[in-house]
Amino acid sequence: MWLKEIALKIQSRFLNPFGPSGAPQPAEAEDEILSPEQASLAHSYLEGETQLAVGPKYLVLELTNHCNLSCVMCPRQRMTRKTGSMDPALFRKIIEEAAPSVEMIYLHFMGEPLLHEKFQEFIHFASGRGMTVAMATNSTLLTAERADALLRSRLDALLVSFDGGSPAVFGRIRRGADFSSAQRQLARLLEKIELRAPDFNLVIQFIRMPPNKEDLAPFLTLWKAFPRARVKVKDLHDFGNQLDELKRLKHGDEVLSIPGDRICYEPWRGFIVGWDGRVFPCCNDYDGKMVLGDLRQESLKSLWNGESMRQFRAAHRNGRRRDFSLCRNCFPPSVSEPGAWQMFSPFSPSAFEMQSYFNRGLLPEEMDSRKGAYFLAEDSELFVQDRVGKIRLHLEPADSNSRLQVPDFFLYGRPLAHTGIRNQEILLKVPAEFRGRLLLLNIRPRAAGGKNTRIRLRSIRNW
Numbered sequence: 315m316w317l318k319e320i321a322l323k324i325q326s327r328f329l330n331p332f333g334p335s336g337a338p339q340p341a342e343a344e345d346e347i348l349s350p351e352q353a354s355l356a357h358s359y360l361e362g363e364t365q366l367a368v369g370p371k372y373l374v375l376e377l378t379n380h381c382n383l384s385c386v387m388c389p390r391q392r393m394t395r396k397t398g399s400m401d402p403a404l405f406r407k408i409i410e411e412a413a414p415s416v417e418m419i420y421l422h423f424m425g426e427p428l429l430h431e432k433f434q435e436f437i438h439f440a441s442g443r444g445m446t447v448a449m450a451t452n453s454t455l456l457t458a459e460r461a462d463a464l465l466r467s468r469l470d471a472l473l474v475s476f477d478g479g480s481p482a483v484f485g486r487i488r489r490g491a492d493f494s495s496a497q498r499q500l501a502r503l504l505e506k507i508e509l510r511a512p513d514f515n516l517v518i519q520f521i522r523m524p525p526n527k528e529d530l531a532p533f534l535t536l537w538k539a540f541p542r543a544r545v546k547v548k549d550l551h552d553f554g555n556q557l558d559e560l561k562r563l564k565h566g567d568e569v570l571s572i573p574g575d576r577i578c579y580e581p582w583r584g585f586i587v588g589w590d591g592r593v594f595p596c597c598n599d600y601d602g603k604m605v606l607g608d609l610r611q612e613s614l615k616s617l618w619n620g621e622s623m624r625q626f627r628a629a630h631r632n633g634r635r636r637d638f639s640l641c642r643n644c645f646p647p648s649v650s651e652p653g654a655w656q657m658f659s660p661f662s663p664s665a666f667e668m669q670s671y672f673n674r675g676l677l678p679e680e681m682d683s684r685k686g687a688y689f690l691a692e693d694s695e696l697f698v699q700d701r702v703g704k705i706r707l708h709l710e711p712a713d714s715n716s717r718l719q720v721p722d723f724f725l726y727g728r729p730l731a732h733t734g735i736r737n738q739e740i741l742l743k744v745p746a747e748f749r750g751r752l753l754l755l756n757i758r759p760r761a762a763g764g765k766n767t768r769i770r771l772r773s774i775r776n777w
């Protein structure tokens with residue numbers, strides 16, 4: 315019952331944040347829409363609790379803050395903190411302490427992670443502790459040797475930044491990189507995936523900004539030929555508007571009106587660990603100005619509910635976010651944003667980066683999470699964070715007068731028969747070799763009366 319109440323509260327706050335008039339209705343409440351841990355975190359955030367009963371769900375780890383490029387949209391060049399690389403013993407300590415609660419780690423912050431010679435070992439270690447492991451790279455260091463190491467590493471998702479479709483634009487943005495060489499290397503990795511590792515999740519990212527907006531079409535054409543390429547288009551990140559150049563690049567001359575009443579959910583979700591073990595609140599803190607602790611000196615558990623974290627949460631809860639220079643000019647992610655669903659999403663609970671990769675077959679205008687559902691077109695692909703090898707999907711016909719035709723499912727192109735239907739949910743069992751991984755699931759609605767029927771996806775979770 316407790317879970318049901320939380321689910322109702324979250325759904326009504328997240329899915330209908332603008333009140334009843336004209337807004338979509340909340341989805342039906344269900345007991346198990348969130349796991350007990352997710353519900354506990356959601357409850358603490360909504361109630362403004364500063365002492366949390368469960369640990370963080372998501373961590374960002376900076377393997378190194380060295381980089382071989384100086385990209386136009388990256389604040390790294392303004393960084394004044396020391397450069398260095400994470401010590402393997404520190405990495406293992408953090409992972410061991412994080413494993414009981416953390417569902418996903420993202421191995422990238424200010425530098426290029428492939429410059430860390432132990433990246434393969436790190437991925438293997440974290441994956442072995444049951445976490446979903448994602449990493450980003452700038453696309454210039456994907457030598458044949460590193461590509462092979464990545465394919466052997468049990469990485470769940472690799473995000474490759476590639477922000478142009480022509481040598482001129484790419485070179486202007488990714489300063490220091492060579493378009494042809496980066497393109498060749500990435501194409502080789504995609505061919506290796508096609509031949510040897512079809513279940514390797516690779517996403518090529520295009521950060522949309524004024525200097526490259528004309529290059530989006532050639533970028534998409536460039537990668538269309540590769541069946542294993544997934545593409546993500548993302549808007550420029552402003553790093554909390556701390557830097558004038560970035561602010562101008564993103565917002566032009568617009569006078570920003572920063573909402574003062576939003577409560578940011580970052581302090582309830584996880585944190586960033588710099589290469590030296592110091593902990594920062596969120597990815598806006600590129601220079602490590604707001605240190606909440608140090609994992610060389612303290613445990614993750616004590617830090618999570620330590621005084622700094624509790625004070626930081628209390629300040630946000632009490633409307634004093636602007637006391638912190640880091641947060642002062644930031645549009646914080648909060649429950650009043652459509653993206654808030656990302657924090658407690660039943661699709662992939664903490665894989666917030668993954669959420670925006672649901673970009674094939676979903677109808678973009680209907681991806682707004684406030685609607686409490688996603689609409690699946692002809693052939694939709696979803697990343698699903700699998701915890702236990704069993705997935706259940708709550709699907710409905712988009713048109714409420716029709717009956718649901720159970721769609722066809724595929725896992726990396728292989729048919730996946732459903733094992734039953736229970737309480738309107740379709741049950742899938744994941745083959746042993748895929749269990750516990752981030753999975754790419756295809757859902758293909760069946761044609762009825764000569765035309766494809768659209769399906770509404772209410773939720774995906776484990777059973």
Ligand code: SF4
Nearest residue numbers: 578596640641644646
């Ligand atoms: S308000 Fe902005 S800068 Fe502050 S913790 Fe939240 S996301 Fe980070």
